Amino acid sequence: MSDTTVPRRRGRGLLLSLGALLAVAVIAVGVNLLADRFLASARIDLTEQRLYTLSDGTKREIAGLREPITLRLFYSRRLGAAVPVYGAYADRVREMLREYVLLSGGKIRLEILDPEPFSETEDRALALGLQAVPLDNAGEQVYFGLAGSNLLDDERTIPFFQPDRERFLEYDLTRLVHELSSPERPILGVLSSLPLNGDPRAMMMRVPGAGQPFQIVTQLRQFFTLRDIAPDAQLIPPDIAVLMVAHAQDLPPAALYAIDQFVMRGGRLLALVDPHSESQASRPDPTGLPPASTASSLDRLLNAWGVEAPSDKVVVDARGAWRVRAGGGDRVQGVDYIAWFNAQGDSLSRADVASAELSQVTFASAGEVRKREGAAVELTPLVTSSPQSALIDADRVRQSPDPARILSEFRPDGERRILLARLRGTLTTAFPEGPPAPPEGAARDPALPPHLARTNGPANLVVGNDTDLLEDRFWVRVQDFFGQQVATPTSDNGALVTNLADTLAGGDSLISLRSRGESLRPFTLVEEMRAEAEARYRQTERGLTERLQATERRLRELRGGTGSGAAAAGTVITPEQRAEIDSARAEILRTRGELRAVQRELRQGIEGLETWLRILNIALVPALVTMLAIGLAVLRTRRRAAARG
Numbered sequence: 001m002s003d004t005t006v007p008r009r010r011g012r013g014l015l016l017s018l019g020a021l022l023a024v025a026v027i028a029v030g031v032n033l034l035a036d037r038f039l040a041s042a043r044i045d046l047t048e049q050r051l052y053t054l055s056d057g058t059k060r061e062i063a064g065l066r067e068p069i070t071l072r073l074f075y076s077r078r079l080g081a082a083v084p085v086y087g088a089y090a091d092r093v094r095e096m097l098r099e100y101v102l103l104s105g106g107k108i109r110l111e112i113l114d115p116e117p118f119s120e121t122e123d124r125a126l127a128l129g130l131q132a133v134p135l136d137n138a139g140e141q142v143y144f145g146l147a148g149s150n151l152l153d154d155e156r157t158i159p160f161f162q163p164d165r166e167r168f169l170e171y172d173l174t175r176l177v178h179e180l181s182s183p184e185r186p187i188l189g190v191l192s193s194l195p196l197n198g199d200p201r202a203m204m205m206r207v208p209g210a211g212q213p214f215q216i217v218t219q220l221r222q223f224f225t226l227r228d229i230a231p232d233a234q235l236i237p238p239d240i241a242v243l244m245v246a247h248a249q250d251l252p253p254a255a256l257y258a259i260d261q262f263v264m265r266g267g268r269l270l271a272l273v274d275p276h277s278e279s280q281a282s283r284p285d286p287t288g289l290p291p292a293s294t295a296s297s298l299d300r301l302l303n304a305w306g307v308e309a310p311s312d313k314v315v316v317d318a319r320g321a322w323r324v325r326a327g328g329g330d331r332v333q334g335v336d337y338i339a340w341f342n343a344q345g346d347s348l349s350r351a352d353v354a355s356a357e358l359s360q361v362t363f364a365s366a367g368e369v370r371k372r373e374g375a376a377v378e379l380t381p382l383v384t385s386s387p388q389s390a391l392i393d394a395d396r397v398r399q400s401p402d403p404a405r406i407l408s409e410f411r412p413d414g415e416r417r418i419l420l421a422r423l424r425g426t427l428t429t430a431f432p433e434g435p436p437a438p439p440e441g442a443a444r445d446p447a448l449p450p451h452l453a454r455t456n457g458p459a460n461l462v463v464g465n466d467t468d469l470l471e472d473r474f475w476v477r478v479q480d481f482f483g484q485q486v487a488t489p490t491s492d493n494g495a496l497v498t499n500l501a502d503t504l505a506g507g508d509s510l511i512s513l514r515s516r517g518e519s520l521r522p523f524t525l526v527e528e529m530r531a532e533a534e535a536r537y538r539q540t541e542r543g544l545t546e547r548l549q550a551t552e553r554r555l556r557e558l559r560g561g562t563g564s565g566a567a568a569a570g571t572v573i574t575p576e577q578r579a580e581i582d583s584a585r586a587e588i589l590r591t592r593g594e595l596r597a598v599q600r601e602l603r604q605g606i607e608g609l610e611t612w613l614r615i616l617n618i619a620l621v622p623a624l625v626t627m628l629a630i631g632l633a634v635l636r637t638r639r640r641a642a643a644r645g
Helices: 005-038 056-063 077-082 085-106 120-127 163-181 200-204 215-220 251-262 298-304 403-408 491-504 511-515 522-560 565-569 575-644
Strands: 068-077 106-114 144-151 156-160 189-192 225-228 243-248 268-272 313-317 321-326 333-344 360-364 378-384 391-392 418-425 459-464 478-483 486-489
Touching: 056 163, 068 085, 068 163, 077 085, 077 478, 085 106, 085 144, 085 163, 085 268, 106 120, 106 459, 144 163, 156 163, 163 298, 163 486, 243 251, 243 491, 251 268, 251 298, 268 491, 333 403, 360 491, 391 522, 459 491
Parallel strands: 068 106, 189 225, 189 243, 243 268, 268 459
Antiparallel strands: 068 144, 144 156, 313 333, 313 391, 321 333, 333 360, 378 418, 418 459, 478 486
């Protein structure tokens, strides 16, 4: 072989290598171009609740469109350039809207517009009610909102897409499509003693945020036409699709009869009572004093229908208990208030469409619902307490509750209590004698239909023993965004109530979307460990406090004597008494040491578990990838060795 042959071969090999690299680059670019063209919307959703995959409810809603809808996305490119978070979010909004267009088969038309300053497009965005947000100190305003319209010129808007609500994006978009495709909404009657529509007295006091309607009312108005029912009504109008009775106190017999006959005629009822309304307790009565009564009851109706919802007991639950600040004097500390808790996991029924996909529902001073002995109705639980629950007297939470004392005396009994349930069955009227006499000075409504003694078929009701489901502070956070109120749920109370009203009214297309919006995934094991240790700590603390008080009384007796007058004043502490005092002090020191040991064990257990969780989260995936790579390398080496052999 000549000396020039080797360089030639090397040069030819180098050219082949460069050509191969060039071919790989061309293939990679081609694959990227093809993927961008044909797989632009493709993605893999690995979240447990599949938050980023279009739900069956959205597909059904789009498939059921009867008339075309036009969606106009107003997005200022300057916003994405200045704030990259909005740019990434805008890409996702555009991709999802394009999926809606593809699924609609031409029923949805999409326009993407850039409203530049002082342009006709900006004027159009303002006319449609979209929100302008200042981008910088120079006053330039940008837009990121959606406006939709149908053939009847009905319009719906999302004024501004908030990144905080990204996990609710599909729900917001499908809700807008639903409202445009179904402009007629069922009527939801509301009968309540709570200021669900806002408190005019609080608005007159000009307290920021006070006096506004409850967020649950704002949410329900998106799907229903709400109509207030007077507390002295003798008849529930027949066009009411669903009646919600929430903490309606001291209803007269005529109003109870109206509700009873509404159910007898086949009306759908959502009945919420409460042993203690935290919502009402936090609002003074018209005289400025705390309300005299915070309980509500529909015993006459529910008992006749085979259900009991006692107002003298409250359910307490250690699992999911809220952490509150409590303590007297200068000693304020965090305590688990077990009368306020989040129902999670197996406490939520997975067999009912209204609660199947919920993450957690918050209850506050709730009572239980139970079937009456011998009743023939079917009571299906929707939400229950955990086995770490018990019942306590409602008076303990009504007047100056002591969370630490309640926790220290807490003894779970392993039973689950029903908090919210569906009631089905043939019901008998609570007024077998017929309509009651009208209130004094009032005439009987001439439009009253004939009296019914029972339902013609199985009734469909939902009964719950807590109305604080509706109270904003227990499930939603409302923030001001340049004059717009943005509500971000922290619990699924709003989704649950709306789902229940939807199922009672006969609709369910949006239930799967509302139910999967909240992506909170709590560390339940850590919380259970902390709650158990907290309960032990409070029990020990309570024992310590009692011993301290007893010791102080004994010390006063020893130092002051048990007599009176001059004899008592001249009492001298004997060596035996001194030894008893020293013994009591030593006992206090030992007990405090035990208390510190409980606290130390609590911290060590939780910190150790959190450390292992961090190690698993950070190191597990890289370790698995490394092991997979090593395994593939070993397998490849063995194959090569076998081929050579």
